[in-house]
Structures are given as structure tokens and as C-alpha cells.
Amino acid sequence: MSQDKKVAIVTGSAVSLGNAIATRLAKDGFRVVLQDISQENLDKAKKEFDNQGFESIAVVGDVSKRDDQFNVVKEAVKAFGKVDVFVNNAGVESVEPFLEIEEKEIDRVFNINIKGVIFGTQVAAEQMKTQDSVGKIINACSIAGHESYEMLSLYSATKHAVRSFTHSTAKELAQYNIRVNAYCPGVADTPMWERIDAAFVEHKGYEPKQAWKEFTQGILVGRPQEPNDVANLVSFLASDDANYITGQTILTDGGMVFR
Numbered sequence: 001m002s003q004d005k006k007v008a009i010v011t012g013s014a015v016s017l018g019n020a021i022a023t024r025l026a027k028d029g030f031r032v033v034l035q036d037i038s039q040e041n042l043d044k045a046k047k048e049f050d051n052q053g054f055e056s057i058a059v060v061g062d063v064s065k066r067d068d069q070f071n072v073v074k075e076a077v078k079a080f081g082k083v084d085v086f087v088n089n090a091g092v093e094s095v096e097p098f099l100e101i102e103e104k105e106i107d108r109v110f111n112i113n114i115k116g117v118i119f120g121t122q123v124a125a126e127q128m129k130t131q132d133s134v135g136k137i138i139n140a141c142s143i144a145g146h147e148s149y150e151m152l153s154l155y156s157a158t159k160h161a162v163r164s165f166t167h168s169t170a171k172e173l174a175q176y177n178i179r180v181n182a183y184c185p186g187v188a189d190t191p192m193w194e195r196i197d198a199a200f201v202e203h204k205g206y207e208p209k210q211a212w213k214e215f216t217q218g219i220l221v222g223r224p225q226e227p228n229d230v231a232n233l234v235s236f237l238a239s240d241d242a243n244y245i246t247g248q249t250i251l252t253d254g255g256m257v258f259r
């Protein structure tokens with residue numbers, strides 16, 4: 001097997017933004033490791049990759065479990081010999097009035113959105129530091145990592161934490177030739193946003209699609225985000241063209257949040 005093709009792992013890549021990112025990286029010439037907690041959706045995604053002739057493996061796992069994160073890197077190295085890019089994409093939303101949040105919900109969201117990114121970064125860095133090439137760790141942040149939203153207090157807190165970890169780990173891992181950056185999407189029409197909209201209906205008495213309209217109506221480029229808008233940025237960050245960029249958390253939101 002040729003060693004010159006780069007290898008990328010994308011967590012939460014069975015559907016939505018993660019799938020668009022994995023597809024784009026495959027088109028860019030990466031061997032891709034699809035990873036997701038949903039075996040059923042992962043099987044569908046793998047079949048689609050096979051149909052398109054992309055070189056890939058699929059590994060089921062939960063990013064909040066340290067052993068699962070080590071396993072996905074182990075499987076990647078077994079199949080393809082190395083890991084050049086690790087995209088910490090998997091994440092979950094939480095939409096509730098702050099005063100109603102229970103401990104179980106705090107643990108759920110922090111375990112996936114923060115522990116998941118920490119474990120993913122640790123396992124990726126352990127592998128990348130054994131390699132000669134530049135390693136890239138790319139985290140899913142959000143506009144909610146730059147701005148704190150009502151009803152999204154837990155989610156916003158976790159994405160602010162992702163931004164902070166992106167900065168700290170970029171500083172610590174530079175010595176191993178590893179770059180750490182993040183992409184910060186705005187409002188994309190994925191199952192995540194369907195659930196956010198439904199939660200505004202439940203908790204705030206909104207009409208269906210009212211939250212979606214409120215969040216999207218002021219976007220400067222005049223339309224909501226499409227998954228490929230996000231994949232375009234990740235493709236750039238994963239490429240050699242971004243080798244001089246580290247510790248950045250880059251907004252791709254069509255003009256919503258200005259930093």
C-alpha cells in the first residue's frame with residue numbers, strides 16, 4: 001500500500017457535517033476513517049463511500065469513551081499505517097432554560113463535547129508524534145464558542161471550552177509538529193438544528209421553524225449554511241496550504257459573529 005496518501009479520521013461522520021467533511025477529504029485524496037456512535041448510519045455511510053470508490057474503513061465508537069478513541073486510532077494505523085489528520089467533529093446540542101438543567105444533562109453534554117475532544121486530541125497526538133510528517137488536529141467549535149446564547153448555556157460553555165483547548169493544545173503540541181485548529185460553523189440545516197428548533201417549541205412556546213428563522217434571517221450572505229461550506233474550511237485546514245496556521249478557531253458562518 002502506498003504511504004504517500006494521507007489518512008484522516010473524522011468522528012461523528014455517519015451523517016451531517018461530519019459526513020460532508022469526510023466526503024470532501026476523500027475527494028481531496030485522503031484515506032478516510034469514518035467513526036460514529038450509530039452503527040446503522042455508519043454502515044450506510046460506509047456503503048456510500050464504497051460506491052464512490054473512496055478508500056475507507058468504518059469504526060463504531062463513542063467519543064466520550066477513552067478506550068473507543070484509542071481503538072479508532074489503532075484501527076486506522078492497522079488499516080492505513082498512520083494518521084495525518086484527526087477531526088474531532090462529533091458533538092451534541094443541549095437546549096434548555098438554564099434554571100431547569102439537571103446534572104445528568106450537564107454530564108451528557110460535557111462528556112461528549114469536551115471529554116470527547118480531549119481524548120481525541122490525546123490519542124491523535126500520541127500517534128502523530130511518532131510520525132515525521134506534520135499532524136493536524138481539527139476541532140468542531142461553533143459560533144457558540146465565540147458568543148454565548150440564551151437557552152444554549154451548556155452548549156455554549158462546551159464550545160468555549162473547545163476554543164480554549166484548541167489554543168492550549170496548539171501551544172503544547174507544536175513541539176511535535178502538530179497543528180491544532182478549529183472550525184466554527186454558524187447555522188446549518190442538519191438533524192442537530194431540527195432538534196434545536198423543536199426544543200425552542202417545547203421550552204419557549206415558539207412556532208415550528210421560528211427559532212431557525214430568527215437565527216438565520218440576519219446572515220449576511222443571505223442563506224443558511226450548507227454542510228459543504230464547513231467541509232471547504234476543514235479541507236483547507238487539513239491541507240499543506242494551512243501548515244503555517246495553528247491555534248486558530250475560524251468562523252464559517254456567512255457573517256453572523258464578528259471576531
Ligand SMILES: NC(=O)c1ccc[n+]([C@@H]2O[C@H](COP(=O)([O-])OP(=O)(O)OC[C@H]3O[C@@H](n4cnc5c(N)ncnc54)[C@H](O)[C@@H]3O)[C@@H](O)[C@H]2O)c1
Binds near residue numbers: 018062112
Ligand atoms: N449544525 C450546525 O448548525 C452546527 C453549528 C455549529 C457547530 N456545529 C458542530 O458541528 C458538529 C457536527 O454537528 P452536526 O450538525 O453535523 O450534528 P448532527 O447531530 O447532525 O450529527 C452528529 C453526528 O455525530 C454522531 N455522534 C453523536 N454523539 C456521538 C458520540 N458520543 N460519539 C461518536 N459519534 C457521535 C451522531 O450519531 C451523528 O452522526 C458538532 O460538534 C456541532 O456541535 C454544528
